[in-house]
Amino acid sequence: MRWLLLKDLQILRRSPLLTALLVIYPIVxxxxxxxxxxxxxxxxxxxxFNEIELEEASEGLELGAGGFSQDQAFDxxxxxxECVDTDSREEAIAKVEDGDVLAALILPRDFLQRLQxxxxxxxxxxxxxxxxxxxxxxxxxxxxxxxxxxLITEANLVLSDEISAQLLGYLDVLVEGGEFSIPFLGQTIDxxxxxxxxxxxxxxxxxxxxxxxxxxxxxxxxxxxxxENLSFADELxxxxxxxxxxxxxxxSGDVPPLDTFxxxxxxxxxxxxxxxxxxxxxxxxxxxxxxFTRLTRGLVSRAGLLAEKIGLGxxxxxxxxxxxxxxxxxxxxxxxxxxxxxxxAIVLAGAAFAAMGSAIxxxxxxxxxxxxxxxxxxxxxxxxxxxxTGTVSEDVYDAIRIVTGAFxxxxxxxxxxxGLSPAGELPLNLLHLALLTVAYFxxxxxxxxRFA
Amino acid sequence: MxxxxxxxxxxxxxxxxxxxxxxxxxxxxxALRGVEFEVHRGELLAVVGPNGAGKTTMLGILAxxxxxxxxxxxxxxxxxxxxxxxxxxYRRLTVGENLRxxxxxxxxxxxxxxxxxxxxxxxxxxxxxxxxxxxxGGNQQRIxxxxxxxxxxxxxxxxxxxxxxxxxxRIRLWEFVAGLAKRGTTVIYxxxxxxxxxxxxxxxxxxxxxxxxxxxxxxxxxxxxGASGEVTDPEADFVRFLEKQGH
Ligand SMILES: Nc1ncnc2c1ncn2[C@@H]1O[C@H](COP(=O)(O)OP(=O)(O)O)[C@@H](O)[C@H]1O
Ligand SMILES: [Mg+2]
Numbered sequence: 001m002r003w004l005l006l007k008d009l010q011i012l013r014r015s016p017l018l019t020a021l022l023v024i025y026p027i028v029x030x031x032x033x034x035x036x037x038x039x040x041x042x043x044x045x046x047x048x049f050n051e052i053e054l055e056e057a058s059e060g061l062e063l064g065a066g067g068f069s070q071d072q073a074f075d076x077x078x079x080x081x082e083c084v085d086t087d088s089r090e091e092a093i094a095k096v097e098d099g100d101v102l103a104a105l106i107l108p109r110d111f112l113q114r115l116q117x118x119x120x121x122x123x124x125x126x127x128x129x130x131x132x133x134x135x136x137x138x139x140x141x142x143x144x145x146x147x148x149x150x151l152i153t154e155a156n157l158v159l160s161d162e163i164s165a166q167l168l169g170y171l172d173v174l175v176e177g178g179e180f181s182i183p184f185l186g187q188t189i190d191x192x193x194x195x196x197x198x199x200x201x202x203x204x205x206x207x208x209x210x211x212x213x214x215x216x217x218x219x220x221x222x223x224x225x226x227x228e229n230l231s232f233a234d235e236l237x238x239x240x241x242x243x244x245x246x247x248x249x250x251x252s253g254d255v256p257p258l259d260t261f262x263x264x265x266x267x268x269x270x271x272x273x274x275x276x277x278x279x280x281x282x283x284x285x286x287x288x289x290x291x292f293t294r295l296t297r298g299l300v301s302r303a304g305l306l307a308e309k310i311g312l313g314x315x316x317x318x319x320x321x322x323x324x325x326x327x328x329x330x331x332x333x334x335x336x337x338x339x340x341x342x343x344x345a346i347v348l349a350g351a352a353f354a355a356m357g358s359a360i361x362x363x364x365x366x367x368x369x370x371x372x373x374x375x376x377x378x379x380x381x382x383x384x385x386x387x388x389t390g391t392v393s394e395d396v397y398d399a400i401r402i403v404t405g406a407f408x409x410x411x412x413x414x415x416x417x418x419g420l421s422p423a424g425e426l427p428l429n430l431l432h433l434a435l436l437t438v439a440y441f442x443x444x445x446x447x448x449x450r451f452a
Numbered sequence: 453m454x455x456x457x458x459x460x461x462x463x464x465x466x467x468x469x470x471x472x473x474x475x476x477x478x479x480x481x482x483a484l485r486g487v488e489f490e491v492h493r494g495e496l497l498a499v500v501g502p503n504g505a506g507k508t509t510m511l512g513i514l515a516x517x518x519x520x521x522x523x524x525x526x527x528x529x530x531x532x533x534x535x536x537x538x539x540x541x542y543r544r545l546t547v548g549e550n551l552r553x554x555x556x557x558x559x560x561x562x563x564x565x566x567x568x569x570x571x572x573x574x575x576x577x578x579x580x581x582x583x584x585x586x587x588x589g590g591n592q593q594r595i596x597x598x599x600x601x602x603x604x605x606x607x608x609x610x611x612x613x614x615x616x617x618x619x620x621x622r623i624r625l626w627e628f629v630a631g632l633a634k635r636g637t638t639v640i641y642x643x644x645x646x647x648x649x650x651x652x653x654x655x656x657x658x659x660x661x662x663x664x665x666x667x668x669x670x671x672x673x674x675x676x677x678g679a680s681g682e683v684t685d686p687e688a689d690f691v692r693f694l695e696k697q698g699h
Pocket of ligand 2: 507508509537611612
């Protein structure tokens with residue numbers, strides 16, 4: 001057995017293409033994944049021009065506590081997109097046309113004025129911002145659209161809050177009476193209010209009699225009713241200001257962080273290709289070179305030969321996964337204290353992929369056919385395994401889980417994720433991998449009996 | 453001029469392989485139907501027959517690769533060496549590595565000494581560090597045979613050993629095989645070329661459609677076919693013999 005293993009490693013060393021695949025594949029994959037996880041997605045570039053005069057802008061809007069300030073809004077926007085300051089409206093639009101930026105956002109001169117009017121209840125036209133979008137890249141344009149839209153929605157929420165607060169103030173004055181300053185005129189007038197009206201009328205009531213008193217009673221009832229009902233407007237307006245309240249609550253925190261998941265996918269895919277192909281090819285090579293019969297004619301048992309190939313695959317899996325992890329370490333810092341956990345996941349995943357490779361290898365009589373079969377079988381399973389919950393109907397999803405559960409990819413992915421981060425179920429997936437190893441070994445053994 | 457039965461039959465030597473009532477079917481197809489013969493120590497037996505006669509099937513059963521449906525194979529002297537028709541070698545390993553690997557797997561007492569012995573016997577000592585893929589077909593076949601000889605078997609089975617070799621390589625191969633027989637190894641080889649069998653064989657076993665039609669010297673076969681006088685065309689004599697037997 002030992003000699004067979006050494007022989008296979010030697011053959012591997014002398015197969016430059018295979019060795020290159022074994023070494024280069026994980027490195028390339030690790031570098032790609034490393035770049036992907038260490039650099040967030042690019043922010044879209046947006047040109048920005050503000051037509052509002054400086055002094056006017058610095059005054060901002062008088063909105064009281066929790067108010068809306070222009071600077072704050074820009075800061076928020078520039079967190080979501082990369083803001084490019086421009087000196088004129090023309091420059092901003094030219095940048096969009098040149099493809100320098102994806103969009104231009106222009107705050108028109110009358111923006112603040114209109115907003116003020118709106119808040120004062122005197123505005124007829126809503127304040128608006130101008131957005132110019134380059135649709136050359138529809139996906140990115142969509143992204144910019146989304147980000148600007150969400151910012152404006154947020155701003156609108158803040159503003160409508162303010163507007164309803166203002167309106168409530170007016171209503172209070174109407175009901176309770178008090179001072180009221182007329183917008184723009186700056187004049188202050190004293191408003192009587194419904195409650196005080198009611199009180200005055202009640203006082204007057206005792207002094208009149210006959211039909212006039214009846215008329216007075218009607219007016220008093222109106223003042224009473226109006227006062228009571230208008231005080232409900234508070235709640236009503238409050239709910240209009242924020243029609244949909246979002247209560248976010250994290251139900252299951254059992255999802256591995258994106259980095260970990262990406263690393264687990266990288267290892268699982270590497271093992272899937274490298275190990276399955278290697279073992280299938282190595283077994284098929286024994287057939288192709290006619291050594292299979294020579295070996296199994298009393299030199300090694302068939303089960304022994306299968307075990308040797310699975311061992312070979314597992315050893316190569318470990319080596320390849322380690323290369324991948326070490327290269328990844330250059331980009332992201334891995335939690336090496338969890339090494340025993342993801343180490344076990346790598347070993348068992350390698351064994352399961354190797355066992356599957358052995359089942360493919362015994363059915364193929366030549367290396368090429370085995371490689372083709374390995375590709376054809378593993379690739380769709382990997383795709384299926386990566387179908388996220390909720391993207392297909394529940395029945396289809398369950399069916400996919402059953403199909404993918406018969407192959408090592410999904411349990412390998414889950415075990416690796418669980419090994420690399422605290423999220424997920426490790427022991428169950430390890431057991432799953434161990435069972436698959438045994439099952440594929442048995443399948444390979446049965447296939448051998450049929451074929452030879 | 454072909455020499456018929458160059459050496460006398462070694463009846464006196466002990467029997468090293470005895471086959472009786474060998475039968476084997478693949479589904480409906482009967483590949484062997486009751487083959488019987490025995491071989492003595494140091495004998496060179498040529499199993500001759502057209503393609504599909506059952507030669508490979510029979511040698512495979514003698515080698516223990518597959519079980520017969522019926523019949524017995526007795527090997528009183530133990531070990532049987534087997535050399536498949538196509539070279540069964542690791543093409544990416546060197547000549548020396550191939551020999552050493554199989555010597556170890558065969559659990560030969562002194563693997564390195566066995567390797568040296570085979571390198572010397574095959575005359576490939578100077579190519580020991582060359583990868584098998586770089587060798588000619590003839591040299592590959594020599595290594596193929598050498599591996600069959602590693603465990604020093606009493607009987608060596610060779611399945612069409614000369615197939616695919618050029619005339620020069622063939623002559624060297626047969627010299628090598630004749631040398632083995634001289635040293636006391638019993639050699640059973642198959643061929644579909646009667647010419648070769650008459651040149652390099654003490655004895656012919658004619659196999660056709662899974663039946664052993666004849667067992668004896670080439671001269672005796674010619675007589676059975678009704679041929680006489682000078683041997684001019686052994687091929688024609690063989691075909692006449694087969695026709696006479698109804699094949
Ligand atoms: N593994 C097999 N499965 C089915 N048929 C076979 C198998 N091996 C041999 N045969 C059939 O048995 C017969 C004898 O084959 P073989 O022993 O290879 O003949 P030879 O070596 O004399 O050319 C042929 O008809 C062949 O088709
Ligand atoms: Mg044959």
